[in-house]
Amino acid sequence: MGDLTLGLAHAVRLILSADPALMEIILLTLRVSGLALAISTLVGVPVGAALGLARVRARGLITALLYTGMGLPPVVVGLFVYLMLSRSGPLGVLGWLFTPNAMVTAQVIIAFPLVSGLTMTAVQSVDPALRLQVRSLGATRVQEVWAVLKEARIGVVAAIVAAFGGVISEVGAVMLVGGNIEGKTRVLTTAIVLDTRTGEFSLALALGIILLSLAFLANVAMLRLQGMTNIE
C-alpha cells in the first residue's frame, strides 16, 4: 500500500514538474503507438470490411489466421521483426533496428489482426438487407460499403480501442526491437521494466499510473467519438 501511495504521489509530482525526460518518454510512447494504430486502422478497417462483405472462398482460413493473429504474443512478434531487421535479415538494409520505426513495425503487426478481425465481425453483424436497401436507393459500391461501415461503427471503434490497448501496453516487442535506449527508444512500458529491475518501484508505479491514465484518456476520447455518432 505504501509503494502504491508513494507511486501515486510520485506520478503527480512527475507530471506537475513536466520532467523533460518523462515528457520525452510519453511523447515517444504516443508517437509509436499512435502511428502503429493509425497504420493498422487505415489498412485494417478496409481489409476487415472487404472480408466481411465479399464472398471469399477462403474466408474460413483467413478468419482463423486473423483470430490467431489477435493472440500473437508480442515477444514472438518482436523476435520476428528483430530477425527481419537485423543486419543479416532480409530487411536489414533499412537500418531500422533499435529505432522507433522498428517499434512501429512490430506494433502494426500486433494491432492489424485486432483491427481487421474485429472490423470483419462488426461488418458481418450488420443486417444483410441493408446493402440491398441502400443499393436500391441509388448507392454506388463505395457508398454501399460506407453505409455498412457506419452501421457497424460501434464494433469498428471497439476494434480500434482494443488494438490501442494491445499496443500501448505491450512491452515484449518494443523491448526487443527498440532496445530501450534512453532518449531514443525508451517508452513507458520499457521504462517500467527497467525501473522495476533497478528497484525504483515508486518510479515504476508512477510510470504505470501515467500509462494507465493515457490509455484511459485515449479510450474516453474514442468512446466519446463513438457516442457522438451513436444516436441511441
Next chain:
Amino acid sequence: MGDVIYRVENLRKAYGERVVVDIQQLEVRRGEVLALVGPSGAGKSSLLRLLNFLESPTSGTLAYEGQTLTGSAPLDVRRQVTTVFQRPVLLRSNVRENVAYGLRLRGWRVNGRVTDMLSRVGLEGLSKSPAHKLSGGEMQRVALARALVIDPTVLLLDEPTANLDPYNVGLIEEIVRQHNREHGTTVVLVTHNVFQARRLAHRVGLMLSGRLVEVADTTTFFDSPSDPRTAAFVRGDMVY
C-alpha cells in the same frame, strides 16, 4: 399513362436448377399503378429485384425506357428506380437523416424536401427521433418517405403494408395514391392482399410459380378474368 417504361420479354431468373421468374411478356406503362398478386413463392419479389436492377436476369430481355439493359444497369438508370421492402431497413440514425439518405447520395439539397416529405407522411414531429425506436407503421412510413423524397420515376413496393394496422395501411395507400397522381410516378406493387390491389391499382397481374398468368385492368381482373386460375385466386381459393 401511355408509353411503356419497362418491356420484359422471355425474362428468366434461376438459382441453379430453381427457376424463380419466367415471364414471357410484360409491359409496365408510365404513370400506372400495376399490382402483382399471387401466393408466396410465386416470384413476385424476385421480379421486383430484377426491375430495380438489384439482380441480373439469367436470360431474356429487360428494357427500361426503351433501352435494353445487359449486365448491370448504369448508375443514372438505377437512381430512377427504388424499392420499399416489406421489412423497413432503417439506418442507425434519426428519422430526418434516414429520409435524407437518398438525397445525400445524389448530392442534392436536403432541407426543404425532407421537411415537406416528413409532413406528408405525418412524421414531422418525430424528425429527431431515433428511427429504430419507432413503431412498425412509423418505420414503414419513414422508408416510404425516404423512397419518395428522391422523386423516383418508378416506385417498387414489396408488400409495404404486410403486418401493419389498418390506420397505417390506409395512410400508406393514400400517400402512394397521391404521389402517383401528382408526380406521375410509375408504381409496381407486390401484395398478397387482393383488396389492396383493387383499391390502388390501375392494372393487376397474377403470378404463379414464376410465371405471369394474366394481366388486366383492375375491373376486368376482378370481375371477368380470362384465366380460371385468376378467377379462383380472386375468389379466395387455394391456387398454386
